[in-house]
Amino acid sequence: xxxxxxxxxxxxxxxxxxxxxxxxxxxxxxxxxxxxxxxxxxxxxxxxxxxxxxxxxxxxxxxxxxxxxxxxxxxxxxxxxxxxxxxxxxxxxxxxxxxxxxxxxxxxxxxxxxxxxxxxxxxxx
Amino acid sequence: xxxxxxxxxxxxxxxxxxxxxxxxxxxxxxxxxxxxxxxxxxxxxxxxxxxxxxxxxxxxxxxxxxxxxxxxxxxxxxxxxxxxxxxxxxxxxxxxxxxxxxxxxxxxxxxxxxxxxxxxxxxxxxxxxxxxxxxxxxxxxx
Numbered sequence: 480x481x482x483x484x485x486x487x488x489x490x491x492x493x494x495x496x497x498x499x500x501x502x503x504x505x506x507x508x509x510x511x512x513x514x515x516x517x518x519x520x521x522x523x524x525x526x527x528x529x530x531x532x533x534x535x536x537x538x539x540x541x542x543x544x545x546x547x548x549x550x551x552x553x554x555x556x557x558x559x560x561x562x563x564x565x566x567x568x569x570x571x572x573x574x575x576x577x578x579x580x581x582x583x584x585x586x587x588x589x590x591x592x593x594x595x596x597x598x599x600x601x602x603x604x
Numbered sequence: 605x606x607x608x609x610x611x612x613x614x615x616x617x618x619x620x621x622x623x624x625x626x627x628x629x630x631x632x633x634x635x636x637x638x639x640x641x642x643x644x645x646x647x648x649x650x651x652x653x654x655x656x657x658x659x660x661x662x663x664x665x666x667x668x669x670x671x672x673x674x675x676x677x678x679x680x681x682x683x684x685x686x687x688x689x690x691x692x693x694x695x696x697x698x699x700x701x702x703x704x705x706x707x708x709x710x711x712x713x714x715x716x717x718x719x720x721x722x723x724x725x726x727x728x729x730x731x732x733x734x735x736x737x738x739x740x741x742x743x744x745x746x
Contacts, residue, residue, distance in 0.1 A: 520621055524618055530707065556650055564707070
């Protein structure tokens with residue numbers, strides 16, 4: 480019983496965090512535009528999850544544009560670059576586009592260093 | 605000031621965050637800038653991700669991080685006992701990757717080198733890989 484309650488509490492807390500800036504990404508599809516709210520920390524772990532979910536949506540729905548919202552993201556490593564370039568290649572093949580918006584300083588530095596900004600439009604926060 | 609730490613954990617992707625946050629906590633006693641902490645977190649994340657994906661190829665084994673503070677220097681090692689790297693020089697070339705199907709950008713070592721003052725790799729096929737990294741803390745101009 481106690482264990483159950485503990486688990487439930489943990490789940491509740493996680494739910495509350497996701498609404499703010501938790502680890503899992505919120506995705507919304509509207510008029511062919513897939514908006515992905517990137518989590519606070521974008522690494523191999525979170526990037527793999529986002530890529531899998533996004534690709535599923537792109538496959539099943541009419542997605543013409545993928546917009547990555549980085550407003551809540553403070554950490555990004557090279558796995559994030561892989562995620563962006565991977566979606567860019569898929570959307571390019573489908574005649575669609577990818578862009579990154581509301582990018583903070585630290586993430587911008589990573590995007591600059593990687594050269595990803597040469598192919599994907601990036602807007603600062 | 606002198607201080608040491610050793611951290612051992614399973615090579616699962618959820619531990620990437622654990623590894624970089626723990627390393628960041630260890631270096632706080634050096635009174636680093638936010639930029640320096642972010643630099644170290646990125647470098648650690650890259651090395652640990654490499655160990656998980658390339659060293660152990662997704663299998664679960666142990667990764668060991670050691671940290672040492674010596675005056676203004678932070679020294680880190682990230683070690684796996686995985687498949688190893690036959691050609692370290694090639695592996696460190698920007699954009700080179702053996703796993704493009706996993707969307708590896710080939711920028712892991714580039715980022716480690718960009719954010720640390722020194723990066724050295726020792727590896728032996730079949731034995732494993734150790735990444736040695738050093739960064740001088742508290743010496744950045746504001």
